[in-house]
Amino acid sequence: MPTFEIHDEAWYPWVLGGYFALVIVTYLACARITAPYGRHWARGWGPTASVRESWIVMESPALWATVLFYSMGEQKLGRVPLIFLRLYQVHYFNRVLIYPLRMKGIRGKSMPLLVALCAFGFNILNSYAQGRWISNYGEYPDSWLTSPKFIIGVTIFFIGFIGNFWSDSILLSLRTDEDDRSYRIPQGGLFRLVSNANYFFEMVEWLGWAIMTWSPAALAFFLYTMANLVPRAKSNHYWYLKKFPDYPKERRILVPYLY
Numbered sequence: 001m002p003t004f005e006i007h008d009e010a011w012y013p014w015v016l017g018g019y020f021a022l023v024i025v026t027y028l029a030c031a032r033i034t035a036p037y038g039r040h041w042a043r044g045w046g047p048t049a050s051v052r053e054s055w056i057v058m059e060s061p062a063l064w065a066t067v068l069f070y071s072m073g074e075q076k077l078g079r080v081p082l083i084f085l086r087l088y089q090v091h092y093f094n095r096v097l098i099y100p101l102r103m104k105g106i107r108g109k110s111m112p113l114l115v116a117l118c119a120f121g122f123n124i125l126n127s128y129a130q131g132r133w134i135s136n137y138g139e140y141p142d143s144w145l146t147s148p149k150f151i152i153g154v155t156i157f158f159i160g161f162i163g164n165f166w167s168d169s170i171l172l173s174l175r176t177d178e179d180d181r182s183y184r185i186p187q188g189g190l191f192r193l194v195s196n197a198n199y200f201f202e203m204v205e206w207l208g209w210a211i212m213t214w215s216p217a218a219l220a221f222f223l224y225t226m227a228n229l230v231p232r233a234k235s236n237h238y239w240y241l242k243k244f245p246d247y248p249k250e251r252r253i254l255v256p257y258l259y
């Protein structure tokens with residue numbers, strides 16, 4: 001692993017403070033404007049880029065920038081920090097390199113560059129916040145691995161990861177090929193109960209991350225994920241109800257039986 005040094009003791013807490021402020025700003029923005037990609041694509045958002053390449057590039061900092069910031073930490077060779085890094089990379093290996101390659105029905109489709117740039121910037125910030133915390137500011141002795149926080153958190157994390165992958169798979173299987181742009185009512189899995197099963201499990205996953213690392217950086221990430229996905233889930237749900245007259249009325253928006 002390459003070695004770099006950084007002296008950010010004075011400003012890391014400010015970055016974390018800014019991250020929590022961003023959670024509020026993001027929620028307020030997303031509650032008013034549904035990000036114009038996917039089913040909510042809209043004209044008038046400036047230059048665009050192809051969907052698959054945008055996903056790969058905008059999410060990629062979670063792989064390379066996280067390793068970069070992680071490698072600057074004093075505990076980068078610690079057993080627990082390395083396990084955290086690997087778990088984070090498992091999620092983002094899927095999100096950056098596998099998920100975009102599994103997308104269907106996107107030939108000729110695009111995404112506003114603005115959306116991709118916002119996501120890219122967020123991923124740099126998040127990589128910095130998570131990478132620096134787990135390898136430098138957090139204190140994780142080997143005994144952390146047998147603590148209730150780790151055991152409960154890692155269990156929730158894997159439930160979230162598997163559920164998110166499974167739910168994404170259900171959605172991606174609704175289309176036949178690159179030219180099939182149609183939307184259908186998702187069936188099976190947690191979609192029996194909610195319209196946005198993939199978002200629900202994404203939130204579960206980062207809740208698990210926040211519990212297992214017990215860190216302000218991970219809490220900010222969990223809250224940010226909710227700020228981003230709760231309003232979008234609501235837009236998706238009402239979009240389904242409008243588009244499909246036979247959409248199951250008992251389905252909730254995001255959280256089984258509750259919301």
Ligand code: NDP
Pocket residue numbers: 037038039103104105164168171172174175182183184185186198199202224225228229
């Ligand atoms: P969506 O559920 O909107 O779409 C996922 C994929 O499935 C897209 O390719 C979409 O096509 C397709 N799809 C969705 N619904 C249908 C349907 N009814 N019929 C046919 N195809 C469908 O998810 P997002 O694109 O918003 O997010 C993708 C992943 O990224 C999710 O797992 C999500 O949890 C995660 N994510 C995480 C965020 C975070 O803050 N941590 C933020 C945003 C996403 P199309 O694009 O053409 O609509």
